[in-house]
Amino acid sequence: MPREDSTYTSSPPKPDQDPNRRATCTTCGLTVKRPSDLPRHMLLHAKNKEDFMFQCPFPECGHKTLQKSNLETHIRIHTNARPLQCPVIFSDGLRCNFTSSDPSSLHRHKKRKHEDGE
Ligand SMILES: [Zn+2]
Numbered sequence: 646m647p648r649e650d651s652t653y654t655s656s657p658p659k660p661d662q663d664p665n666r667r668a669t670c671t672t673c674g675l676t677v678k679r680p681s682d683l684p685r686h687m688l689l690h691a692k693n694k695e696d697f698m699f700q701c702p703f704p705e706c707g708h709k710t711l712q713k714s715n716l717e718t719h720i721r722i723h724t725n726a727r728p729l730q731c732p733v734i735f736s737d738g739l740r741c742n743f744t745s746s747d748p749s750s751l752h753r754h755k756k757r758k759h760e761d762g763e
């Protein structure tokens with residue numbers, strides 16, 4: 646009565662391991678090495694690709710990319726190389742030394758320290 650199920654021994658085909666199986670973009674003819682790469686490539690042709698893009702949170706920049714990791718790299722341009730410095734020059738000619746990578750905290754700083762509030 647107990648018998649090995651013979652269907653269990655035959656392994657299913659693995660299309661990803663077939664080196665001849667490549668995927669070709671029907672729009673531009675580009676061949677990608679792995680079929681799993683094609684959907685990401687197709688986003689480049691999508692009419693509504695803006696919907697898939699990640700936008701730089703710095704409003705004056707406008708940079709957009711399809712890959713989140715690219716955006717994280719891009720944001721370092723703002724946060725490391727170009728920290729925002731308070732533009733206020735005091736009456737003795739010295740510049741306020743407050744810096745921040747966050748535009749909104751610089752804005753708060755200016756309001757608090759340099760503007761006469763109520
Ligand atoms: Zn293409």
Ligand SMILES: [Zn+2]
Pocket residue numbers: 701702703706707708719720723
């Ligand atoms: Zn940016």
Ligand SMILES: [Zn+2]
Pocket residue numbers: 731732733741742743754755758759
């Ligand atoms: Zn300041």
